[in-house]
Amino acid sequence: MANLIVNGGRPLHGTIRPNGNKNAVLPMLCASLLTSDPVRLSNVPDITDLRKFIEYFRAIGSTVEHDAEAQTLEVRHAETLSESAVEKLPLRIRSAIMLLAPILLRHGHLCFDVDAKGCALGIREIDPHIDILKRFGARMAPGDVVDLTLANRPAGQSIWAEYASVTATETFLLIASMSTGTSVLTNAASEPHVQALCHMLVEMGAEVEGIGTSRLTVRGVETLGGADRRVPDDHHEVATFLALGGVSGGQVTVETDILDEMPLILDQFAKLGLIFVRGLGSVTVAGWTRDVVTPLTAQMTPKIEAAPWPYFPADLLPQAIGVSVGCHGDVMFWNKVYEGAMGWSGELAKFGVRCHLSDPHRLIVFGGNKLKPAEVEAPYIIRVVVGLLIAAIQIEGSSRILNADPVSRAHPRFVENLTSLGADLRWD
Numbered sequence: 001m002a003n004l005i006v007n008g009g010r011p012l013h014g015t016i017r018p019n020g021n022k023n024a025v026l027p028m029l030c031a032s033l034l035t036s037d038p039v040r041l042s043n044v045p046d047i048t049d050l051r052k053f054i055e056y057f058r059a060i061g062s063t064v065e066h067d068a069e070a071q072t073l074e075v076r077h078a079e080t081l082s083e084s085a086v087e088k089l090p091l092r093i094r095s096a097i098m099l100l101a102p103i104l105l106r107h108g109h110l111c112f113d114v115d116a117k118g119c120a121l122g123i124r125e126i127d128p129h130i131d132i133l134k135r136f137g138a139r140m141a142p143g144d145v146v147d148l149t150l151a152n153r154p155a156g157q158s159i160w161a162e163y164a165s166v167t168a169t170e171t172f173l174l175i176a177s178m179s180t181g182t183s184v185l186t187n188a189a190s191e192p193h194v195q196a197l198c199h200m201l202v203e204m205g206a207e208v209e210g211i212g213t214s215r216l217t218v219r220g221v222e223t224l225g226g227a228d229r230r231v232p233d234d235h236h237e238v239a240t241f242l243a244l245g246g247v248s249g250g251q252v253t254v255e256t257d258i259l260d261e262m263p264l265i266l267d268q269f270a271k272l273g274l275i276f277v278r279g280l281g282s283v284t285v286a287g288w289t290r291d292v293v294t295p296l297t298a299q300m301t302p303k304i305e306a307a308p309w310p311y312f313p314a315d316l317l318p319q320a321i322g323v324s325v326g327c328h329g330d331v332m333f334w335n336k337v338y339e340g341a342m343g344w345s346g347e348l349a350k351f352g353v354r355c356h357l358s359d360p361h362r363l364i365v366f367g368g369n370k371l372k373p374a375e376v377e378a379p380y381i382i383r384v385v386v387g388l389l390i391a392a393i394q395i396e397g398s399s400r401i402l403n404a405d406p407v408s409r410a411h412p413r414f415v416e417n418l419t420s421l422g423a424d425l426r427w428d
Contacts, residue, residue, distance in 0.1 A: 004404035004415070006389060007424035008373065009396030011250030014421045015282075018238050018256055019045040020071065020231035022410040024193035026095040027170045028200050028229065029053050032075050033102035034178060035204060037226030040074045044231055046412040052090040056099075059085040081107055093409075097129055097167055101174040104138060104150040111147045128161065128168035135159055136175050156181030156220060164189040164214065164308040170197055176218035177206035188216045191309040192261050196232050203227045233258045236315050237411060238283070239265050240386055243319050244418065246274040246285040247326055247394040252421060253284040268304050268312045272323045272331065292329030292367065301364065303332040314338060318383045321345070321365060322390025325353045329367040336361065344384045350374035351391055351399075373397030382410045393423065400428070 020043040029050075032039035044050065046068040054064050054073075061078040086107050090096045103110055126146070134140060136154035141147035156179050161168065169189040174197075176183035188194070190212050198211040204227050207219035233256045245252025246269075262283065266276050273289035292302050306314040314337035324331045325348060335341045342363045345355055351374050354366040373395050378385045385407045392399035404427075407414050415425055 001403040002405040003428040004385070004389065004401040004407075005426050005428050006392040006399045006401065007397070008248075008393045008399060010248060010393075010422055010424050012245045012248045012252050012418070012421040012423055013250045015253040015255060016241055016417060016421060018233045018241065018254060019043075019412050021045070021193050021196070021234040021236075022047055022049065023166070023191070023234075024196040025050060025231045026053065027098050027167075027174075027193065027197045028231065029057075029073075029075070030098040030102050030170070031174060031177075031197060031200055031204065032227075033077055033099070033106060034174065035224045035226055036077055036079050037224075038074060038076045039226050040072065040228045042072050042228075042230045043233070044071045044073045045234070045410075046071070048409050049093045049095055052093055053095075056085075056088070056090045059088065061085075077106075087111055095167070097126060098170050098174065100129060100133060100148070101171050104133065104148060105154075105175065105178055108151065109149050111145055113145050128165050129171045132159065132168060132172050133175065136179060153222075154179040154220075156183040156218075158184045159186070161185060161187040163187065166191055166194055166308075169194055169216070173197055173201060173208070173216065173218060177201045177204075177208075177220050178222070178224065179218075179220040181220065183218045183220065185216045185218075186214065188214050189308060190214060191313075192232060192235060192258070196229075200227050200229050203229065234410070235261050235265060236313065236319075236383070238262060239269065239316050240319055240390075240411075241417075241421075242266075242276065242283065242285040243269060243274065243323050243390050244393055244423070245421070246288040247323055247390055248423070249288070249394075250422065251284060251286055253279075253282050255282045257281060259283060264310065264312060265316060268316075269320060269323065271302060271304060272320065272327055274323065288326075290326060290328050292324075292327050292331055294329065301330055301332045303334060305334040305336060307336040311336075314341070315383050317341070318344075318381070318387030319390055321348075321363065322387035324365045324367075325351060325369055325391045326371065326394045327365075327367050331365050331367075332358075333363045333365070334361060341381070344379050344381070344388075347376040347378075347388065348391065350376050351395060353391070371395045373399040375400040375402065377402040378404055378406070380406055382406045386411070389425075393425075
């Protein structure tokens with residue numbers, strides 16, 4: 001595990017572009033398994049999970065050309081996958097769950113253990129994925145491992161999901177796109193990365209209606225073709241760069257083509273006193289008042305709630321918490337997605353932050369803190385590392401974030417990018 005040394009109190013200035021969305025590129029790579037035609041992706045983030053996918057693809061006999069500098073990737077899968085390697089899924093990353101549908105469609109069988117973990121955000125159940133695959137005709141053998149067989153081409157299904165799971169929605173899209181007839185998913189996730197997968201499948205030949213809504217209709221086809229797609233910018237990274245620029249006392253401009261995804265996100269950060277100026281193809285953080293916008297109802301505490309899209313994303317809650325530690329007023333944060341995702345808040349006390357964890361989902365950060373540099377320890381959660389960094393970078397003096405390397409799973413060249421804006425930080 002690597003540690004991050006942060007010398008705070010230095011204003012960031014400049015212009016930067018975000019990387020491609022980690023949560024989009026991985027399901028898009030899974031979709032490439034549904035065809036033997038070439039698939040080319042651009043704006044590809046050079047992240048560790050991507051490299052594990054590439055390693056797996058090469059092991060099963062696929063041809064992969066990855067240019068990290070140019071941010072491009074071209075993959076072509078063999079007609080027949082390697083029998084000895086196909087079931088050795090890269091289970092140490094959570095996104096490997098999205099390989100189930102395409103591998104079953106191509107190979108007809110999968111067997112794996114269920115105790116693989118990808119992060120520390122509480123229990124990530126695989127039941128919704130297995131349930132979807134079983135509805136489409138997969139059979140699961142009894143036993144302590146998941147042993148799935150798909151003997152025939154699936155028939156279209158109508159499914160009403162218990163909750164709007166991003167990855168389960170993507171599993172549905174992948175298997176429905178090559179099923180016979182029409183499939184419908186109600187209570188589908190609608191995040192931008194889900195939409196990116198939908199658009200890719202459409203380019204490959206599937207018919208998908210309801211993109212961006214909670215009801216998806218897919219008319220499957222027998223054969224899918226290739227695609228040439230741009231991975232969308234990462235809205236998490238757009239907000240992260242803006243937050244870091246604002247709390248540092250500087251002005252940072254982020255150039256991006258996803259401003260239509262940002263209104264609610266920017267509004268929630270504006271509740272914490274960040275000032276944004278929107279331009280044509282860019283947004284600038286122009287200042288930070290530190291004032292929390294208070295509700296007209298005097299008895300209510302200001303709050304920021306995270307829930308499935310189009311609500312404020314749960315993956316941006318740590319960044320907002322990192323901003324709030326320097327605010328004048330109190331704020332309640334409510335994570336409606338993950339249980340136990342606020343457990344790291346105890347580390348904030350080391351910075352001098354007064355906060356109260358009300359329950360596994362709600363955290364109150366009190367305003368007017370006397371902040372001080374500190375050594376803090378990050379759990380294995382990508383965005384929490386960033387949240388701790390946002391806190392540290394606004395504090396004069398040297399802080400250390402222990403176990404910070406999970407950030408590389410989502411943010412390529414993160415330290416280099418921030419250093420180019422004037423930040424003083426380095427790996428230890």
